[in-house]
Amino acid sequence: MSVSELSRHSIVYFGNDWRAENRTSSHHIAARLAKRTRVLYVSTPGARPPQASGRDVARLFKKLGEAFRLPQQVDEQLWVMTMPQAPFRSLPLVEQINHAAGRMMLGRAIRHLGFDHLISWFLVPHPGSFARQLGEELSVYYCVDDYAAFPGADRAAIQHYDRTLTAGSDCVFFTSQRLCEQRRAERPDGIYSPHGVDFDLFHQALDPALNVAEPLRDLRKPVIGWFGLIAAWVDIALITAMARARPEWSFVLVGLPSVDVSELRALPNVLFPGPRPYQTLPQWAKGFDVCIAPYLLNQQLMNANPLKIREYLATGRPVVSMWAPEIEPYAHVARVVRDRDQFLGAIEAALAEGPQAHLDDRLNAVRDSTWDARVETIAGHVERALAARKGR
Numbered sequence: 049m050s051v052s053e054l055s056r057h058s059i060v061y062f063g064n065d066w067r068a069e070n071r072t073s074s075h076h077i078a079a080r081l082a083k084r085t086r087v088l089y090v091s092t093p094g095a096r097p098p099q100a101s102g103r104d105v106a107r108l109f110k111k112l113g114e115a116f117r118l119p120q121q122v123d124e125q126l127w128v129m130t131m132p133q134a135p136f137r138s139l140p141l142v143e144q145i146n147h148a149a150g151r152m153m154l155g156r157a158i159r160h161l162g163f164d165h166l167i168s169w170f171l172v173p174h175p176g177s178f179a180r181q182l183g184e185e186l187s188v189y190y191c192v193d194d195y196a197a198f199p200g201a202d203r204a205a206i207q208h209y210d211r212t213l214t215a216g217s218d219c220v221f222f223t224s225q226r227l228c229e230q231r232r233a234e235r236p237d238g239i240y241s242p243h244g245v246d247f248d249l250f251h252q253a254l255d256p257a258l259n260v261a262e263p264l265r266d267l268r269k270p271v272i273g274w275f276g277l278i279a280a281w282v283d284i285a286l287i288t289a290m291a292r293a294r295p296e297w298s299f300v301l302v303g304l305p306s307v308d309v310s311e312l313r314a315l316p317n318v319l320f321p322g323p324r325p326y327q328t329l330p331q332w333a334k335g336f337d338v339c340i341a342p343y344l345l346n347q348q349l350m351n352a353n354p355l356k357i358r359e360y361l362a363t364g365r366p367v368v369s370m371w372a373p374e375i376e377p378y379a380h381v382a383r384v385v386r387d388r389d390q391f392l393g394a395i396e397a398a399l400a401e402g403p404q405a406h407l408d409d410r411l412n413a414v415r416d417s418t419w420d421a422r423v424e425t426i427a428g429h430v431e432r433a434l435a436a437r438k439g440r
Contacts, residue, residue, distance in 0.1 A: 053431055053434055053435070054084055054085055054427055054430060054431055054434070055084055055085045056085075056165055057085055057165040057166065057167050057185065057186075057434070058085065058086045058087075058088070058158075058161070058163035058164060058165060058166055058167070059081055059085060059086070059087045059088070059166075059167045059168075059169050060088050060090060060154065060158065060163070060166055060167070060168050060169065060182060060184070061078050061081070061087050061088065061089050061090060061169040061171070062090045062092050062168070062169065062170045062171060062172055062175045062178070063075070063078060063089055063090065063091065063092065063171040063172060064091070064092075064171065064172060065091045065093060066089055066091045066122075066128045067091070069277065069303070069304045069323035070276055070277045070303065070304070070323075071326045072192075072355065073171070073190075073192055073223070073243055073244075073355060074171040074172070074192070076244065076246070076419045076423075077171070077190065077419070077422075077423055077426070078126065078171075079123070079126065080419055080420060080423040081169075081423065081427070082123055082124075082125045082126035083125070084427060085125065086125045086126075086127075086161070086163065087125060087126050087127070088119060088127050088128075088129065088157060088158070088161060088163060089122075089126060089127065089128045089129070090129055090130075090131050090154070090157075090175070091128060091129065091130045091131070092130075092131050092132075092133060092172055092174065092175045093130070093132050093133065117129070117130070118156070118157065118160050119157050119160065119161060127157075127161060129153070129157050131150050131153050131154065131175070133146045133150065133174055133175060134146055135174075135202060143177070143205075146177070147177050147178070150175065150177075150178060151178070151181065154178065154182065158182070165185055166182055166183060166184040166185060167184055167185065167186045167187070167188060167430070168180075168182055168184045168186075168187045168188070169187075169188040169190065170187075170188065170189045170190065170213055170217070171190050171192060172195070173189075173191075173195050173206055173209040173210040173213055174195075174205070174206055174209055175209075176209030176210070176212050176213045177209065179212070179213060179216060179217065180216065185434070185437065186218045186219065186430070186433055186434055186437060187213075187216070187217045187218050187219075188217060188218065188219045188220075188221075188430060188433075189213040189214060189217035189219070189220045189221070190221045190223075190241070190426075191210070191213075191214065191220065191221065191222050191223065191227060191231075192223050192352075192353070193223075193348065193351060193352050194227065194347060194348055194350075194351035194352070195207075195210055196210060197346070197347045197348040197351070198348060199279075199280040211234065214231050214234050214235055214238075215234050215235070218433050218437065219239070219429060219430055219433040220235050220237070220238045220239065221238070221239045221240075221241040221426065221429075222238050222239070222240055222241065223240075223241060223242055223243055223352075223353040223374075224240075224242075224351055224352060224353045224373065224374050225240055225373065225374070226350060226351050226373050226374075227351050228240045230351075239429055241422065241425070241426060242353050242374065242417075242422075243353050243354075243355045243358060243417075243422070244358070244417055244418050244419035244420075244421065244422035244423070245355070245358035245359055245361075245362050245414050245417055245418060245419065246359070246362075246418070246419060247362045247414060247415060247417070247418050248418075249326075249327065249329075249330060249362075250329070250330055250333065250359050250360075250362035250363045251330075251362050251363070251364070251411070252330040253330040253331075253333040253334040253362075253363035253364060253365065254334075254363070254364045255330075258330060258331060258334055259331060260331060260334050260335040261321075261324075261328065261331040261332045261334075261335055263300075263319065263321055264300065264332065264335030264336075265335070267298045267300070267319070267335070268296070268297075268298050268317070269298070269337060270297055270298070270337035270338065270399055271297075271298045271299075271300055271335055271336050271337050272290075272297055272298065272299050272300070272336070272337065272338050272340055272395060273299075273300045273301075273302070273332065273333065273335070273336030273337075273338070273339055273340065274287075274300070274301045274302065274303070274339070274340055274341070274342075275301075275302040275303055275324075275329050275332055275333065275356075275359075276302075276303050276356050277303050277304055277306060278301055278303045278304065278305040278306065278307065278309060279306045279307060280306070280307055280344075281343055281344055281346070281348055281349060281352075282307070282342060282343065282344070283342040283343060283344045283370070283388065284307060284308075284309055284311075284312055286342045286388050286391060287299060287301070287312060287318075287340075287342055288311055288312045288315070290391065290392050290395070291312065291315045291317055291318050292315065293392060294317075294392070295316075295317050296317075297317060298317055298318075298319065299315075299317060299318045299319070300318075300319045300321065300332070300335075300336070301318070301319070301320055301321075302321050302322075302323075302324055302329070302332050303322075303323055303324075304322065304323040305320065329359070330363060333360070333363040333365055334363070336363075336365050337365075337366070337399060337403070338365065338366045338367070338368055338395050338398045338399060339360040339363065339365045339366070339367050339368070340367075340368050340369070340391075340395065341354065341356055341357060341360070341367070341368070341369035341370060341375075342369075342370055342391060343369070343370040343372065344370075345370060345371070345372070345386075349370075349372045350372060350373060352372065352374065353374040354369075354372065354374065354375060357369055357375055357378055357382065358414045358417060360382075361378065361381060361382065361410045361411070361413055361414045362411065362414050362415075364403070364407050364410055364411055365403060365410075366382075366383075366398035366399075366401070366403060366405075366410075367381075367382035367383065367398075367410070368382065368383045368384075368385070368391065368394045368395050368398055369382055369383070369384050369385075370384075370385060370386075370388075370391070371384050371385060371386040378413060380409070380413075381406060381409045381410045381413045382410070383395075383397065383398055
């Protein structure tokens with residue numbers, strides 16, 4: 049079966065917030081699927097209850113307002129809509145209300161776009177009640193994380209939908225080998241599909257003509273940098289300890305803090321530029337002497353496939369990371385440590401060696417792991433699943 053068979057179908061794709069500050073696999077895969085066929089990207093907030101913060105309250109009202117809009121076209125074959133899901137699933141009738149309201153919004157959007165021969169595609173589990181409810185010909189679950197382990201998640205409900213999608217979808221992908229093995233009894237045909245990388249974008253960090261991000265140009269060297277969401281899986285205490293231990297270094301954390309960073313922010317050698325457009329990240333990486341991934345070693349990390357490591361390596365900059373099963377394969381091109389006490393020494397070793405050491409090895413480790421290549425493989429599996437259903 050050729051790619052043209054997939055192009056005969058329309059994909060209803062449930063993912064993270066399309067307009068989120070951080071670009072994830074959810075966005076990368078959808079954008080590339082939309083090069084092959086029509087995609088309705090359904091932003092589905094509601095995986096966790098909102099906190100009593102100004103940001104969460106503002107986001108809640110914004111998402112509720114967006115729910116009444118028709119899908120907005122963002123590319124030739126890609127439309128985006130918002131379908132909020134009330135996160136308080138343990139309360140009476142909440143799930144029924146979520147499902148009824150969601151069915152109404154989805155039905156209106158599908159009719160408006162004239163979508164037919166549907167494929168439902170889930171990157172997040174909490175809208176899982178809509179699987180097999182849209183008249184779709186095929187259902188796909190692309191499991192990126194141990195979602196129930198996320199801080200603030202409604203563990204019982206998320207785990208229920210996660211397992212339901214795992215058992216009931218026609219085609220199931222896992223981004224980590226550990227998740228694949230954990231679900232082997234439920235899905236012996238589960239497909240290991242590690243993340244890709246936008247290699248051409250991040251490789252720009254090595255372009256002599258590219259300007260370093262302006263806030264870094266006069267910053268004291270060395271610059272130890274991070275980019276991405278600054279969330280509960282980041283070891284803020286470790287970064288704070290290192291910044292105090294090396295006051296002559298500069299630490300730069302590019303991204304939106306969603307946890308308390310007040311102690312770290314108070315240090316004079318720490319810079320928080322805030323979230324920056326995805327396309328500008330190579331300008332920041334170019335100003336880093338070492339890229340760091342100081343993750344907390346917990347259940348979430350053990351089951352994750354951190355995208356950031358590939359992005360760091362594609363910039364060519366030296367990388368120091370906390371160990372995780374899906375980071376271990378890059379231990380030959382990054383300094384991967386298993387203990388917090390080793391992290392600072394690993395940064396010092398990377399600085400002493402210099403940025404040119406093993407540069408080609410870092411680039412070659414991820415050069416062929418592009419999102420285009422990953423989606424080519426994913427699409428092939430889906431095409432075969434469509435063929436199998438058609439042949440029944």
